Amino acid sequence: MSPKRHHTLLKLWHAWVAGAFLVAYVTADEDTYAMHLFAGYAVLAAIAARLLAGIFAPASSPLGLPRPSLASFSVRKGRHPLFAWLAAALLAAVGLAAATGALADGAPWLEDPHEAIAQASLWVIGGHMAFVAFIYGGKRLLGR
Structure with missing residues (x-):
């Protein structure tokens, strides 16, 4: 492919x-x-x-899947290492929100954690959007 x-x-x-x-x-x-x-x-x-x-x-x-590591911060090849960290955080936050939501039908006590995780996911999504805008928008502004 x-x-x-x-x-x-x-x-x-x-x-x-x-x-x-x-x-x-x-x-x-x-x-x-x-x-x-x-x-x-x-x-x-x-x-x-x-x-x-x-x-x-x-x-x-x-x-x-991106495999983030602390060592990747010192090597500046290709994408910024924060992309891998944000991808992992997004998969974890959004996946956990979806999983707790699916489980909440059988375990009603998971409804509050589901809502809290979904709200926290918005912060991770906002961080992702800000980082993408900064990386790509900043490159355009700086002419790189």
Whole structure:
């Protein structure tokens, strides 16, 4: 598979997760609960698909999961190492929000942690958006 096709698949996956999370977040009330459930399961399915693709993809593949390390901060090749850390944090936060939401139907005591994790996910998402805007917007402003 060509790198361009890999990149397209990653963009589609990103749209799937972002869109489903947004729908789940804005439909989190009693009137739209079925849509909230559907969107939450869509997020869970997207993250499961991404983890499976990342685990089984070769290390050189763009579909491989980023593997952040502290040593990566000293080596400035390719993407900034914070991309890998943010990707891991996003997968963890959004995945945990989706998983606790799925489990909350059978274990109602998970509803409050689910809501708290979903709210915390917004901070991670905001950090991701700010970092992307800074990295790409800053490069344009500085002419790099």
